[in-house]
Amino acid sequence: MKKTKPHRQQLGTQAATTATQTGQIIAGHGRHYFVELASGEIIKCFPRGKRGGICVGDWVDLSTQGERAAIERLHERRNLLYRSDEMRSKQFAANIDQLFIVLASEPMFSDDLTGRALVAAETAGITPFILLNKADLATTPLARERLQPLIKIGVPVIEVHALDTDQVHTALDALLHDKTTLLLGQSGMGKSTILNALVPEAQAHTQAHSEALGTGRHTTTSTKLYHIPGSTGKIIDSPGFQAFGIAHLTAEDLVRGFTEFHEPIQHCRFYNCSHRHEPGCGVVAAFESGQIHPDRYALYQRLLHELESQPKY
Numbered sequence: 001m002k003k004t005k006p007h008r009q010q011l012g013t014q015a016a017t018t019a020t021q022t023g024q025i026i027a028g029h030g031r032h033y034f035v036e037l038a039s040g041e042i043i044k045c046f047p048r049g050k051r052g053g054i055c056v057g058d059w060v061d062l063s064t065q066g067e068r069a070a071i072e073r074l075h076e077r078r079n080l081l082y083r084s085d086e087m088r089s090k091q092f093a094a095n096i097d098q099l100f101i102v103l104a105s106e107p108m109f110s111d112d113l114t115g116r117a118l119v120a121a122e123t124a125g126i127t128p129f130i131l132l133n134k135a136d137l138a139t140t141p142l143a144r145e146r147l148q149p150l151i152k153i154g155v156p157v158i159e160v161h162a163l164d165t166d167q168v169h170t171a172l173d174a175l176l177h178d179k180t181t182l183l184l185g186q187s188g189m190g191k192s193t194i195l196n197a198l199v200p201e202a203q204a205h206t207q208a209h210s211e212a213l214g215t216g217r218h219t220t221t222s223t224k225l226y227h228i229p230g231s232t233g234k235i236i237d238s239p240g241f242q243a244f245g246i247a248h249l250t251a252e253d254l255v256r257g258f259t260e261f262h263e264p265i266q267h268c269r270f271y272n273c274s275h276r277h278e279p280g281c282g283v284v285a286a287f288e289s290g291q292i293h294p295d296r297y298a299l300y301q302r303l304l305h306e307l308e309s310q311p312k313y
């Protein structure tokens with residue numbers, strides 16, 4: 001069983017002449033980070049010493065000395081999400097209230113990736129919502145149909161037409177209020193269009209970054225936190241939906257990620273039941289009686305197999 005190391009809280013000692021300030025990481029590029037202070041000022045800084053593991057959404061204490069700023073201390077996190085990097089899980093965003101998973105019927109979304117994103121959210125204590133985008137398309141009923149197993153377990157599905165900015169605001173403003181929301185989506189689902197409807201300045205950012213990298217594409221290349229104009233909400237835009245990290249989970253964590261298993265596991269005969277072949281398993285019984293959807297049970301088996309077959313390190 002692999003667990004992340006405890007955070008090293010104190011990153012270094014503070015020189016007597018420095019001023020200390022607290023801020024939130026809004027972006028990171030290589031070794032440096034951008035931290036937003038309470039005043040709204042954004043400061044570029046480096047972690048003191050050799051240190052990774054700081055991510056967008058983290059709150060940190062900084063010491064500033066003239067033009068130079070160093071991250072001295074990482075505040076305790078409410079939660080943390082991971083992306084998978086080959087077989088490992090890498091931290092990529094912290095202190096998130098809710099996850100918006102952007103889906104569409106054209107191209108048709110992936111059930112598997114959606115299921116993984118839900119598991120990652122549930123195990124991290126983050127409330128998931130599905131945004132069914134491109135609601136204007138005639139193929140939308142097909143997507144609605146495919147979402148039935150998730151609607152049945154209580155995942156809220158909100159229909160969105162991202163090309164209509166007013167509709168996006170009507171559908172999402174109340175939910176975004178006072179919250180930090182992570183926006184995720186497979187390529188082509190309309191995530192950038194939704195982000196740009198909510199945060200017009202986001203377009204300029206992705207464009208400038210793509211130009212700096214010479215990619216010529218205006219896609220998200222790094223995780224970034226934005227304030228939503230006219231709202232108390234914040235939104236984190238992140239690439240990498242393809243590889244949502246679950247490799248850090250244990251088998252017990254995985255079960256927590258399937259909310260519809262919570263009641264049936266109370267009936268398992270064995271306390272260490274893996275909910276596959278054991279006699280007297282409440283989950284198998286719920287699956288056989290049709291209470292647990294076959295696609296969800298198959299996803300559980302797939303993810304458990306992945307966790308068991310990954311190298312231990």
Ligand SMILES: Nc1nc2c(ncn2[C@@H]2O[C@H](COP(=O)(O)OP(=O)(O)OP(=O)(O)O)[C@@H](O)[C@H]2O)c(=O)[nH]1
Nearest residue numbers: 133134161162163186187188189190191192193219
């Ligand atoms: N019909 C329709 N098309 C939409 C809607 N939202 C986005 N699109 C189109 O779908 C395509 C993909 O939208 P993007 O916002 O670039 O998608 P993305 O999810 O950010 O994808 P990447 O940029 O590849 O990460 C674009 O051609 C959009 O104009 C919608 O609500 N309805």
Ligand SMILES: [Zn+2]
Nearest residue numbers: 268273275281
């Ligand atoms: Zn069981």
